[in-house]
Amino acid sequence: MTDTTTLPQERIAQTLQTMAESFRTWTRAPILHHPDEAGLAYEDVTFPSEDGTPLEGWFIPAPGSDRIVIANHPRWFTRAGLPSHLDPWKSLGAGAGNDFEVDFVPDYRILHDAGYHVLAYDLRNFGQSGEANGGVFTVGRFESRDVIGSLNYVRARADTKDMTIGLFSRCVGANATMFAMTRRPEVFDGVRCMVAPQPLSPGVALGRALERSGIPRHHLEDLDERIRLITSFRLSELSPVPWARNVTVPIFLYQVRDDVYTRPDDIQSMYDNLPVEKDLLWIEGTTRRWDGYTYFQRNPAPMLEWFDRHMK
Numbered sequence: 001m002t003d004t005t006t007l008p009q010e011r012i013a014q015t016l017q018t019m020a021e022s023f024r025t026w027t028r029a030p031i032l033h034h035p036d037e038a039g040l041a042y043e044d045v046t047f048p049s050e051d052g053t054p055l056e057g058w059f060i061p062a063p064g065s066d067r068i069v070i071a072n073h074p075r076w077f078t079r080a081g082l083p084s085h086l087d088p089w090k091s092l093g094a095g096a097g098n099d100f101e102v103d104f105v106p107d108y109r110i111l112h113d114a115g116y117h118v119l120a121y122d123l124r125n126f127g128q129s130g131e132a133n134g135g136v137f138t139v140g141r142f143e144s145r146d147v148i149g150s151l152n153y154v155r156a157r158a159d160t161k162d163m164t165i166g167l168f169s170r171c172v173g174a175n176a177t178m179f180a181m182t183r184r185p186e187v188f189d190g191v192r193c194m195v196a197p198q199p200l201s202p203g204v205a206l207g208r209a210l211e212r213s214g215i216p217r218h219h220l221e222d223l224d225e226r227i228r229l230i231t232s233f234r235l236s237e238l239s240p241v242p243w244a245r246n247v248t249v250p251i252f253l254y255q256v257r258d259d260v261y262t263r264p265d266d267i268q269s270m271y272d273n274l275p276v277e278k279d280l281l282w283i284e285g286t287t288r289r290w291d292g293y294t295y296f297q298r299n300p301a302p303m304l305e306w307f308d309r310h311m312k
Helices: 009-021 090-096 105-113 144-156 172-183 202-213 217-231 240-246 264-273 289-293 301-310
Strands: 043-048 054-060 067-071 117-121 164-168 191-197 251-256 278-283
Touching (some): 009 202, 043 117, 043 144, 067 105, 067 144, 090 289, 144 164, 144 172, 164 301, 172 191, 172 240, 191 301, 251 264, 251 289, 264 278, 278 301
Parallel strands (some): 067 117, 067 164
Antiparallel strands (some): 043 054, 054 117
């Protein structure tokens, strides 16, 4: 294919390598918010992932309840959110309008007030959790071990071991949960449901990133090879679309329809593959992915209804 771009080939190569390197090198986001800001009592907790990686989190009790929601987070984020109004994290999404702070503490307040205990934790290589796998990010494959670790932890605590469990798995956290179900479906026996905002396939997201950079799409093949040399995985091996076939619990997906980081057909493909009770809510009127991450705070009713219906 003839390359008609006006960008110098050296610049294209540099951009592709920077994208590939982001799968093992990034600046961790700090924990800038805590549950007590929203009037929530909480406990700092640490527990091992399936492979022993130490994970850091918060346990937020809801006295008198026998239900718990386990929450994880998107790439770049932590259990607290992302300070994307500040550099260097602002640069991650500013070009697509995602240059405002995301604070997840209000999410936990909503869940708490609805009668749920909450366990919120940082995935490996993010927030305050341990480094693992040489710092390599796998869009859900290695991170699936953390999902399993969180379930093991809840089932091991004396005060939570008999609770009804739901999952609030965001973005790469949703990918990781789907892959955990693919690897070890028995771990999810008894889990009642999942709410999953904005999972995505990295090949689709990186294709859109090339478009925004003015780089012809056929360079995605080169980028795929660069990422394989860093992670040992092809982009096709990091997509949750096939993993969705192995989801074992009722799942509620929601997504910014015109999100410039992905395409509607990506999440539609995941949804179509789901073999369980399911629902899909499209967020309209914005192209900013971060608006999807804060949607629960603005309109929690559909998700709370899903949790309530399946966790009674």
